[in-house]
Amino acid sequence: MYLLSQIYYDTIEMDEKQQLMRYYDQLKQSILENDHYIEALMAMAQSIFSVNLTQNQIDGIYDNYMCADKKPNLPCDYNAYFKQLKANVLEGCLGSFSVVESSQSLLNRYRAGDKHVTVEYQIQIPHQGVIWIQEMILMSEDVIYDIDIQKERNIVRAIILFRNTSAFHEKEDREKKKLQLAYQKVDLESKAKTDFMNRMSHDIRTPINGILGMMQIIRKNWGDMDKLDDSLNKMEVLTKHLNELVEDVLNMSKLESDHMEIVNEPFDLNYMVEELNSLIDTEVSLQNITYHKHMENVVHTHLIGDALQLRRILVNLLTNAIKYNKPNGTIDTYVREISSDDSKVTFEFEIKDTGIGMSEDYIENHLFTPFSQAKQDARTRYEGTGLGMSIVKGLVDKLGGSIEVKSEVGVGTQIKVILAYQLDTSNTAKQDTSKLDLKDKRILLVEDNEINMEVAEFYLNAVQANVDKAWNGLEAVEKVKEQPNKYSLILMDIMMPKMNGDEAAKCIRKINPSIPIVAMSAQSEYSIDQTIMNDSISKPIDEQKLNHILSKYVS
Numbered sequence: 001m002y003l004l005s006q007i008y009y010d011t012i013e014m015d016e017k018q019q020l021m022r023y024y025d026q027l028k029q030s031i032l033e034n035d036h037y038i039e040a041l042m043a044m045a046q047s048i049f050s051v052n053l054t055q056n057q058i059d060g061i062y063d064n065y066m067c068a069d070k071k072p073n074l075p076c077d078y079n080a081y082f083k084q085l086k087a088n089v090l091e092g093c094l095g096s097f098s099v100v101e102s103s104q105s106l107l108n109r110y111r112a113g114d115k116h117v118t119v120e121y122q123i124q125i126p127h128q129g130v131i132w133i134q135e136m137i138l139m140s141e142d143v144i145y146d147i148d149i150q151k152e153r154n155i156v157r158a159i160i161l162f163r164n165t166s167a168f169h170e171k172e173d174r175e176k177k178k179l180q181l182a183y184q185k186v187d188l189e190s191k192a193k194t195d196f197m198n199r200m201s202h203d204i205r206t207p208i209n210g211i212l213g214m215m216q217i218i219r220k221n222w223g224d225m226d227k228l229d230d231s232l233n234k235m236e237v238l239t240k241h242l243n244e245l246v247e248d249v250l251n252m253s254k255l256e257s258d259h260m261e262i263v264n265e266p267f268d269l270n271y272m273v274e275e276l277n278s279l280i281d282t283e284v285s286l287q288n289i290t291y292h293k294h295m296e297n298v299v300h301t302h303l304i305g306d307a308l309q310l311r312r313i314l315v316n317l318l319t320n321a322i323k324y325n326k327p328n329g330t331i332d333t334y335v336r337e338i339s340s341d342d343s344k345v346t347f348e349f350e351i352k353d354t355g356i357g358m359s360e361d362y363i364e365n366h367l368f369t370p371f372s373q374a375k376q377d378a379r380t381r382y383e384g385t386g387l388g389m390s391i392v393k394g395l396v397d398k399l400g401g402s403i404e405v406k407s408e409v410g411v412g413t414q415i416k417v418i419l420a421y422q423l424d425t426s427n428t429a430k431q432d433t434s435k436l437d438l439k440d441k442r443i444l445l446v447e448d449n450e451i452n453m454e455v456a457e458f459y460l461n462a463v464q465a466n467v468d469k470a471w472n473g474l475e476a477v478e479k480v481k482e483q484p485n486k487y488s489l490i491l492m493d494i495m496m497p498k499m500n501g502d503e504a505a506k507c508i509r510k511i512n513p514s515i516p517i518v519a520m521s522a523q524s525e526y527s528i529d530q531t532i533m534n535d536s537i538s539k540p541i542d543e544q545k546l547n548h549i550l551s552k553y554v555s
Contacts, residue, residue: 045136045161051078053110053139054155056103078103085123090130093121100135100160110139110156115212120165132169136161140216210238243540261527262398266424267307269298269347273335275544276311280318280331287322290330298337300345303421309395310419314349316388317415321353324413329354338418346420358407367405368393392417436547439464441488441554446476446504447520448496452539456491456520459543463550472496473504477511484512489554492533494521505532516553 050060057075072081082101089097096119099105109117117137122130139158145151214231221227277293284291314333321331334350358367367389396403401419443465447453453469460467468487470476473496480487490508494501505517509532519528522539537549 045163047162049160049162051103051158051160052155053078053103053107053158088123088125090122090124093123097121100137106137106139106158107156110141115139116208132165134163134165136163138212140212142219204242208242211235214238262306262309264304264306264422266302266304266426269301269303269335272307272311276314276318280322283319283322284331287325288328289322289325290328292330292332294332294334296334296336298335298347300337300340300423302424302426303345304424305419305421306399309399313392313395313417314351316392317351317417320388321351321355321413325353325355329412340423343423344420345423346418349417349419350414352412352414354412357409357411357413358405359409360407363405363407436463436550438488438550438554439466442466442468442486443554444468444470444476444479444487444490446470446473446491446496446501447493448472449493452493452520452541456541456546459541459546460550462543463547465550465554473499473501473507476504477507480508480511480515487515489550490515490517491537492517492519494519502529502532505529518549518553 046063048062049058050062051058052075056078058072058078058081059075061071061074063071079102086094086097086101099109099117099119106117115138117139118134120132120134122132124130137158137160139156141154141156143152143154214235217231218228221231273293273295277291280291318331318333325331330353332350332352334348334352336348336350337345338348339346369390393403396417396419399419401417403418404416405413406415407413438460443460445453445456445460445467447456447469448471453471457467457469468479470479473492475498476490476492477499480490490505492501492505496504499507501519501521505519508515508517516534517532519533519536520539520541521536528536534553535549537545
């Protein structure tokens with residue numbers, strides 16, 4: 001079928017994503033609470049169908065590459081369209097294809113509780129060979145007023161995202177051949193990764209299903225503000241959990257591939273500890289856990305090192321201490337300065353809890369193994385990837401430190417981490433970003449996504465900054481050309497139409513080399529070109545991190 005052939009060899013363009021975002025916003029008014037997940041789906045889909053399953057109709061096809069004469073007149077019959085596609089499906093994949101070949105089949109899955117269905121199959125493309133197709137179907141139910149019968153009735157709608165996964169399967173086949181040649185050496189690692197994929201499938205779907213469920217509750221309780229507030233709060237928690245899962249996987253991947261970069265920058269230990277305690281105070285209060293903080297013999301607090309990695313270590317340890325604690329339990333944290341000289345200082349960070357504890361065998365043989373948890377039922381009671389302690393061990397090793405673990409089942413756990421840092425003799429105090437006032441500063445915000453633009457602008461308005469907006473790199477360059485010395489800072493998205501962020505930054509550097517330019521990117525492997533970018537901040541934008549950037553380059 002030619003109408004599906006070209007779409008699987010190109011990437012979807014931005015105007016196409018915007019069409020789908022508008023459609024989806026109409027379908028689910030509360031989707032803003034989950035925009036990062038939906039945005040990720042848009043980025044990986046090559047073709048998107050909007051479908052009315054109840055009426056067996058395809059309402060819309062979002063694809064710029066489909067030839068006009070091959071595109072069906074819309075709305076069109078869903079079953080007829082997929083019957084035509086079925087003729088090209090390989091025989092061995094007809095079982096998988098049967099899940100999506102009729103609207104009634106999808107309706108049956110929806111009635112059985114499946115709101116998110118994913119299938120893969122192979123099809124024969126004329127003149128191009130066999131390819132793998134992945135279909136991801138998101139379904140939801142609406143109430144409409146039917147003029148013909150003059151009363152309300154329910155209809156089930158779906159968004160279907162098509163993706164060519166041939167490259168993934170080709171890579172998978174190559175990896176299988178390599179694994180067969182060295183099976184004995186990698187057997188345990190292979191099993192661990194298979195286990196990880198199964199766990200991640202469960203862990204990712206759990207918050208996604210929760211978010212979709214909360215959206216339905218919101219839709220059906222639109223006038224109940226208490227119910228709306230409760231649902232939105234739960235959606236925020238689920239979204240944060242989803243983001244934490246992704247961060248764990250990315251951090252572990254970087255450590256295993258030796259791509260984790262360690263930086264040496266000035267930081268204030270007191271400020272970092274206070275920031276960490278503020279985060280943990282909120283968590284422990286929700287769990288009815290008593291949290292004690294201790295600073296012992298801490299004389300030197302202005303240090304040089306990687307504060308972000310230290311924070312990751314302590315957050316992982318404290319998160320575990322909360323997660324595996326007992327009702328009304330306690331957590332004690334200690335920061336001790338144990339030695340120092342004219343250039344270096346060594347600290348011991350200790351975390352003690354009254355949790356479920358671990359056996360000596362588990363500590364020695366499994367604690368730092370990726371994807372492991374101490375109890376067989378831990379995945380039911382304690383959510384997570386099982387990567388936390390592997391990340392901690394990898395970071396401690398990377399920083400040249402040591403870690404010691406003592407634990408007793410049913411009593412609790414004690415973990416000590418020892419790390420050394422260079423002393424910062426410049427006496428540069430940490431600026432209080434909570435008092436930022438940028439009313440005399442003008443910032444150029446370059447972002448092609450409306451929601452991301454709105455969020456970043458909200459944070460900038462909170463510190464009184466004057467904001468000019470550009471929706472792509474070319475527009476940003478034109479604004480700087482008009483007034484080269486107008487802006488105190490440029491916040492530059494990387495992936496944009498017409499001209500991307502790196503290209504725009506190069507052009508701006510030729511106009512005014514002194515303007516600070518900070519990259520904004522959702523790409524986990526993005527690293528800045530220091531000849532054109534001063535710094536970077538990851539998406540989703542965190543207000544505290546953004547204020548730190550503003551404090552560093554503008555205030």
